[in-house]
Amino acid sequence: KYSLGFFTMLMEIDFSMQRGLDFFYPGYVVPGYPRFDYKLRIGRLEDIEYYDLGHRGWQPYTRLSSSDVPLTKMEARLEALQQFLLNNNLWSQKLYYPLFEANLFGFWHAPYLDYPVFLLCSPRLQANNYLMTVYDPREDNYQLIRCSLFDDLQFYFNEAYTDSFDRRKHFLELVVIEDLLASSPSPADILQSF
Known part of the structure; x- marks a missing residue:
């Protein structure tokens, strides 16, 4: 049972x-991933709370709307930015990043990219550099960042895990953030930083 x-x-x-x-x-x-929903079966639903990243405080779970779920908000904001960039003749590709939890598993202290979805805004700049834009739901802004490859992916994630993802929709290279190039809630400000 x-x-x-x-x-x-x-x-x-x-x-x-x-x-x-x-x-x-x-x-x-x-929210949106039912694997852990069994935890919602204890107690009264009105007593369950969630942590609101934007307000940095606890809110009743019954008030959580799907548009407030961080991943949903990130996807919506990145899609809006992607359209804005396209309208300004800049290419980007939305990619999911299943390795975003590297900070939880890593033995090396490094500024790993910790966003589950981002816009890849350029092909490789050099052999191992990428220009990316993320949306930070904690700060309610976009960040244009330069990332580089972290050489030892297999140290943290086995090949069977990474091979289970569609490479057309997922970015499967472990990266660290090298530079924050711009941070703003405005797509126009991000565009100016390219």
């Missing part, structure tokens, strides 16, 4: 209650 994840979560709640704890953190959910 219950999944292993739900069952173990109930056991953790029981363990916490036996020790007189007042709160239990079940971990995160990812």
Whole structure:
């Protein structure tokens, strides 16, 4: 009747209650990705909160609209910027970046790109450099950045993992941010920085 994840979560709640704890953190959910939605089954929905990146505070989960989900907001803003760039004769390609969690797994302290989607704004500048634009939902702005390859991709991600993605839609090179070239909520300001 219950999944292993739900069952173990109930056991953790029981363990916490036996020790007189007042709160239990079940971990995160990812709106739009139902794999973790079982965590929403505990308690009353009106008691569940989400962290609003823009307001830097907790809000009732029932008020979360799909347009406020960070990935959805990033996609919408990048699509708008891509159209703006196209209207100004600049090429870009929206790519998903499944390696955005490298900071969570890395042994080397490096400024890894940590955005799940971005616009690739140029072909390779040199052998290993890329011009990219991201949308930062925490700051509500675009960032034009120059990134370079991090040589040891296989150190963090195995080949079977990276081979599972369509390279036409996903960027599968581990990169680090070299320079922040521009930061602005205005597409026109980003355009001026090219």
